[in-house]
Amino acid sequence: MTNLSTLAIYAALAVTFYYLTLFLQGTLGYSAAAAGTALIPGVLFLAVFSSRLGGLSARYGARWLLTIGPVIMALGVLWLSRIPTTSPAWDLHASAIQTFIPPHGYATALLPGLVVFGIGATLMVAPLTATVMGSVPVERAGVASAVNTAVSDVGPQLAVAVLFVAMTQNFYGALARDAPDLDVASAAVRHAVAPLNVPGPGVSEEVRRAARDASTGAFRLAMVVAAVLLFAGALINGAGLRIPSGAPVVRVASPDPLWRRCRHVAPEIRGAS
Numbered sequence: 001m002t003n004l005s006t007l008a009i010y011a012a013l014a015v016t017f018y019y020l021t022l023f024l025q026g027t028l029g030y031s032a033a034a035a036g037t038a039l040i041p042g043v044l045f046l047a048v049f050s051s052r053l054g055g056l057s058a059r060y061g062a063r064w065l066l067t068i069g070p071v072i073m074a075l076g077v078l079w080l081s082r083i084p085t086t087s088p089a090w091d092l093h094a095s096a097i098q099t100f101i102p103p104h105g106y107a108t109a110l111l112p113g114l115v116v117f118g119i120g121a122t123l124m125v126a127p128l129t130a131t132v133m134g135s136v137p138v139e140r141a142g143v144a145s146a147v148n149t150a151v152s153d154v155g156p157q158l159a160v161a162v163l164f165v166a167m168t169q170n171f172y173g174a175l176a177r178d179a180p181d182l183d184v185a186s187a188a189v190r191h192a193v194a195p196l197n198v199p200g201p202g203v204s205e206e207v208r209r210a211a212r213d214a215s216t217g218a219f220r221l222a223m224v225v226a227a228v229l230l231f232a233g234a235l236i237n238g239a240g241l242r243i244p245s246g247a248p249v250v251r252v253a254s255p256d257p258l259w260r261r262c263r264h265v266a267p268e269i270r271g272a273s
Contacts, residue, residue, distance in 0.1 A: 001240035012229035014156030022196040029089030042118035062127035066237035069124025074230035076117030081223035167218040171195035178210035
């Protein structure tokens with residue numbers, strides 16, 4: 001059950017940050033430095049508080065943290081889906097100190113969602129790892145970690161790739177509606193105007209505005225899908241995990257004969273010395 005929730009939650013993580021970064025730079029006009037700086041607040045919660053959540057997980061049980069955390073993350077993602085098309089750009093440059101202050105749109109449209117998302121991720125990440133590692137005998141911890149890591153790598157790649165197909169259809173459908181004279185099926189048009197990207201040179205201002213609106217719609221679709229995946233992860237954890245609060249960790253002997261042989265040899269070596 002934990003691997004299933006990992007598949008959904010990590011897919012949502014990849015979708016959120018991959019397409020949010022593209023949206024900030026390609027649609028809203030953030031510089032690369034500004035886009036990276038803008039995402040820092042959500043990460044700070046993980047860096048500062050996630051280790052302390054491990055103790056709460058061991059004391060009160062991981063199930064409620066693994067349920068509440070993704071729900072809070074989903075609320076943060078839904079807030080990000082509300083970023084308006086007119087949100088101002090942030091052209092941050094290290095050589096220009098006057099560009100260090102973000103625009104007002106960042107504080108109202110982006111920052112609250114990132115903070116809420118970071119709080120939820122802080123509640124979820126440490127208990128998720130602890131639950132995976134505690135679900136198998138100590139001797140199988142390496143296998144458990146490898147399987148969970150593989151799941152967390154496969155889910156994001158599939159989600160980002162499949163969702164991009166849907167976003168592309170959404171983008172060109174909206175573009176054809178707002179710019180009816182544009183042949184959106186043309187390879188030249190698709191090369192010049194692509195979802196979540198800055199239109200190429202020579203594109204009219206009308207098409208640029210239509211592309212910006214269409215990219216915002218495609219981005220909102222991605223955020224809604226990410227929120228649904230997070231809610232699904234919360235449901236899997238809440239309904240599928242059966243971890244009693246404060247349950248002691250039981251060490252189960254491995255069936256590996258080589259391990260048992262080494263286990264019995266160790267006391268003899270200590271006695272001989």
